[in-house]
Amino acid sequence: RILIIDYGSQFTQLIARRIREERVYCEIHPPTRSLEWIREWAPKGIVLSGGPSSVYGEDVPTADPQLLHMGIPVLGVCYGMQLITHLEGGVVERGRREYGRAHVTVEEGTGIFDGFPAGERTQVWMSHGDHVVQPPPGYRLLASTEGLPWAAFAANDRPIYGVQFHLEVAHTTRGADMIGNFVFRVCGCEPTWTAGSYIENEIAKIRSTVGDAQVICGLSGGVDSSVAASLVHRAIGEQLTCIFVDTGLLRAGERESVERTFRAHMGIKLEVVDASDLFLDRLAGVEDPEAKRKIIGHTFIDVFEDASARLGGDAQFLVQGTLYPDVIESLSVKGPSATIKTHHNVGGLKEDMKFALIEPLRELFKDEVRQVGRELGLPEEMVGRHPFPGPGLAIRVLGAVDRRELEVLRQADTIYLEEIRSAGLYDDIWQAFAVLLPVRSVGVMGDERTYENVCALRAVTSRDGMTADWYPFPHDVLARISTRIINEVAGINRVCYDISSKPPATIEWE
Numbered sequence: 001r002i003l004i005i006d007y008g009s010q011f012t013q014l015i016a017r018r019i020r021e022e023r024v025y026c027e028i029h030p031p032t033r034s035l036e037w038i039r040e041w042a043p044k045g046i047v048l049s050g051g052p053s054s055v056y057g058e059d060v061p062t063a064d065p066q067l068l069h070m071g072i073p074v075l076g077v078c079y080g081m082q083l084i085t086h087l088e089g090g091v092v093e094r095g096r097r098e099y100g101r102a103h104v105t106v107e108e109g110t111g112i113f114d115g116f117p118a119g120e121r122t123q124v125w126m127s128h129g130d131h132v133v134q135p136p137p138g139y140r141l142l143a144s145t146e147g148l149p150w151a152a153f154a155a156n157d158r159p160i161y162g163v164q165f166h167l168e169v170a171h172t173t174r175g176a177d178m179i180g181n182f183v184f185r186v187c188g189c190e191p192t193w194t195a196g197s198y199i200e201n202e203i204a205k206i207r208s209t210v211g212d213a214q215v216i217c218g219l220s221g222g223v224d225s226s227v228a229a230s231l232v233h234r235a236i237g238e239q240l241t242c243i244f245v246d247t248g249l250l251r252a253g254e255r256e257s258v259e260r261t262f263r264a265h266m267g268i269k270l271e272v273v274d275a276s277d278l279f280l281d282r283l284a285g286v287e288d289p290e291a292k293r294k295i296i297g298h299t300f301i302d303v304f305e306d307a308s309a310r311l312g313g314d315a316q317f318l319v320q321g322t323l324y325p326d327v328i329e330s331l332s333v334k335g336p337s338a339t340i341k342t343h344h345n346v347g348g349l350k351e352d353m354k355f356a357l358i359e360p361l362r363e364l365f366k367d368e369v370r371q372v373g374r375e376l377g378l379p380e381e382m383v384g385r386h387p388f389p390g391p392g393l394a395i396r397v398l399g400a401v402d403r404r405e406l407e408v409l410r411q412a413d414t415i416y417l418e419e420i421r422s423a424g425l426y427d428d429i430w431q432a433f434a435v436l437l438p439v440r441s442v443g444v445m446g447d448e449r450t451y452e453n454v455c456a457l458r459a460v461t462s463r464d465g466m467t468a469d470w471y472p473f474p475h476d477v478l479a480r481i482s483t484r485i486i487n488e489v490a491g492i493n494r495v496c497y498d499i500s501s502k503p504p505a506t507i508e509w510e
C-alpha cells in the first residue's frame with residue numbers, strides 16, 4: 001500500500017483516486033505522522049502531495065529529512081518536489097506563477113517515465129508559484145519544459161522522484177502511466193485492491209471490533225448507508241438492527257420505498273422512526289447552513305439513542321455510511337486543507353454520544369462503494385441511485401426551513417426526477433435535484449399577477465463528488481421540466497438551471 005502525505009493541495013484526493021484506479025490501496029495522512037508511525041504503517045511507497053505553502057515560509061508543513069532515507073520510494077508532486085529539493089540541499093525559487101497546460105520533454109525514460117522514449121513531448125498540468133532552480137546534489141534531470149528546466153528529477157542512488165506538474169489530473173495526458181510506473185515498477189506493489197478483497201477484510205475487522213455486542217445502523221436509503229448496512233449484516237447478521245429515521249426532510253415516497261426494498265430484498269431487521277416533528281421544530285427559524293447541519297447531526301444521534309434504548313438499550317455501536325470525501329471535506333484528520341462543509345456524519349456528531357462508530361466505507365470513494373454494493377449482491381436500483389445527503393431537503397430549501405416550503409420543493413423535485421427518468425437520462429447523471437430559493441419573483445398566470453418562489457435545478461456529472469460539471473441537458477427536456485414545475489407546483493413561478501461546476505461551486509447549494 002501507498003502512503004500519501006497531504007500538504008494541502010486541492011488535488012491530493014485525486015492522487016489517491018488515481019492510485020486506487022491502479023487497484024493499489026492507499027491512504028492520505030497529515031504531515032505530522034512520525035517516522036515510527038510510518039515505519040509501522042509500512043507503505044511500499046510514499047507520495048508527498050502538492051500544497052499552497054512555500055518551503056521557505058514560516059510554520060510550513062515539512063517532513064523529517066530521514067523520510068528520504070528509509071529505503072522507501074518517494075514521489076514528490078509540486079510542493080512535494082520542492083520539499084525534497086529543500087530537505088536535500090537544492091534551491092527553490094519563488095517566481096512567476098504558472099497555471100495550466102504545458103509540455104514536458106522527457107530526458108530519460110526510466111522510473112516514473114518507464115516506457116516513455118527519450119525526447120517524447122507530453123502534455124502536463126502546472127499549478128505552482130515556486131519551482132526548483134537547482135536540484136539537490138546527486139539528483140539528475142528526467143524532464144523539462146521550455147520555461148522550467150527542472151520539471152522532473154530523480155535521485156541517483158535511491159528511488160526518490162519529484163515532478164513539478166500535477167500528474168494526478170486528467171489534463172496530464174500520460175499521468176496514469178506515470179502513477180502506474182511509480183506504484184508497480186518503483187514500489188513493487190501488486191494490483192490486488194478489489195471490492196472482494198475489501199469486503200473480506202472489512203468483515204473480519206467488523207467481527208473482531210463488535211464481538212457479540214448489538215449494533216444499530218442509521219439507514220437513509222441512499223447508496224452509502226445501504227451498502228454499509230449490508231456489509232455489516234454480512235459480518236454479524238442478527239446483531240444488527242437498522243433504523244430508518246423519517247426526518248421530515250425526505251423526498252416524496254422515500255420512506256415507503258426504503259421500507260419495501262429493505263424488508264423484501266435484504267432480510268435485515270428494520271425499525272422506522274418518525275421524528276419529523278423533532279427535526280422540524282429544532283430547525284425552525286435557523287438560516288445558517290452549518291448550524292442546520294449541526295442540528296441535524298445531533299438530532300440523528302438523539303433519535304438513535306432513543307431508539308436503541310427502546311429496542312433493549314444495549315447497542316454499543318452505530319454504523320454510518322461515511323465516505324472518504326466526507327472525511328476529507330469535513331474536519332480533518334488531515335491538517336492543512338480547509339473545512340468546506342461539515343458533512344453531518346463526520347463533523348456534526350455529538351461529542352458525548354454513547355455509541356462507538358463503525359464506518360466500514362470510510363476509506364472508499366463513491367464509485368468504489370457502488371462496486372462493493374454490487375459485489376454484495378444489492379439490487380441495481382439501489383446501487384445506482386443518485387446520492388442523497390444526510391441533511392436531506394433541509395440543505396435544499398435555502399435558509400430557514402418550514403413544512404410548506406419542503407412540500408413545494410418535494411413536488412418540484414419529483415417532477416424533475418420523473419422527467420429525467422422518462423428521458424432516459426438518470427444513469428448519465430451523477431446527481432440531480434431541485435433547490436428552493438428564498439427569493440420571490442413576479443410572474444403572470446392566466447391574467448393574474450403571481451409573486452412566488454424561484455426554483456433552481458441542479459444536475460451534475462462526476463466520478464466521485466469531489467469535482468463535478470453541470471450536465472448539458474437537451475433543451476427540450478429542460479423546457480418540459482420547467483413547464484411542468486411552473487404549471488403543477490403552486491408556490492413556484494420561475495425555474496432556473498444551475499450552470500456552475502465544482503469547484504468553485506459545490507454540488508449542493510448549502
Ligand code: XMP
Nearest residue numbers: 342343344387388389390391465506507508
Ligand atoms: P458538495 O455539496 O459538498 O457535495 O459538493 C458532495 C456530495 O456529498 C453530498 N453531501 C452530503 N452527504 N451528508 C451526506 O451524507 C452531508 O452532510 C452532505 N453534504 C453534501 C452531496 O449531495 C454530494 O453528493
